Amino acid sequence: MARPSKLSDAKWKEIERRLLAGEKAADLAREFKVSRSTISTRVSKRIETVKTVANQIFEADQALKSLPTAEQIMTINLVDELKAISTHLAGAGRFAAASAHRLAGIAHEQVQQIDDAQPEKTLAAIQRFGALTKMANEASHIPMNLLAANKDVMKVAQKDAPVLPVQVVVAVEDASVPEAE
Numbered sequence: 001m002a003r004p005s006k007l008s009d010a011k012w013k014e015i016e017r018r019l020l021a022g023e024k025a026a027d028l029a030r031e032f033k034v035s036r037s038t039i040s041t042r043v044s045k046r047i048e049t050v051k052t053v054a055n056q057i058f059e060a061d062q063a064l065k066s067l068p069t070a071e072q073i074m075t076i077n078l079v080d081e082l083k084a085i086s087t088h089l090a091g092a093g094r095f096a097a098a099s100a101h102r103l104a105g106i107a108h109e110q111v112q113q114i115d116d117a118q119p120e121k122t123l124a125a126i127q128r129f130g131a132l133t134k135m136a137n138e139a140s141h142i143p144m145n146l147l148a149a150n151k152d153v154m155k156v157a158q159k160d161a162p163v164l165p166v167q168v169v170v171a172v173e174d175a176s177v178p179e180a181e
Helices: 009-020 025-032 036-065 069-111 119-139 141-160
Strands: none
Touching (some): 036 069, 069 141
16 A cells, blocks of 8 residues: 655645746655655646646637637637536536436335235326336436536546555454443
8 A cells, every 4th residue: 555645735736836837856856855756656647737738728829819800709709608508518417417316206206106916006106107207317318418428538537647545444343342322
């Protein structure tokens, strides 16, 4: 099991900030008394991601500036619309998931009213259950599709994330000894 870091989270943030500012990992390793490989393992991948995104934003900004003013305005408006659509889709997914959950709960209540021995006597409850279940399943399509769309993105994010050490502690108690009150 890996040991916990001897540096605080604040020190690691400082190392990240200074690496982004252009300082060398070897110099920071000497200053903070950690190995260069420790800095590389913990910080470098995230720093590279930040730099890549910063370069993408810079390139997009340069491309935007190369457009005539009217097209710049149209582009910015389109970006704002795309952001709004994304926000609204996320909200729709959240509400649809809540609706699916509620409908499934109501359907569950209908199941309680079905007579297992003679289901034909509770046909109305069976029909209500079927209709509610169908609506719950249909309401879950938007959130399920959003989850599926993000599945690959999450796999990449998890693959690139550093594996942090975990310590599992198991306590064993003698069950034959009565608890003190």
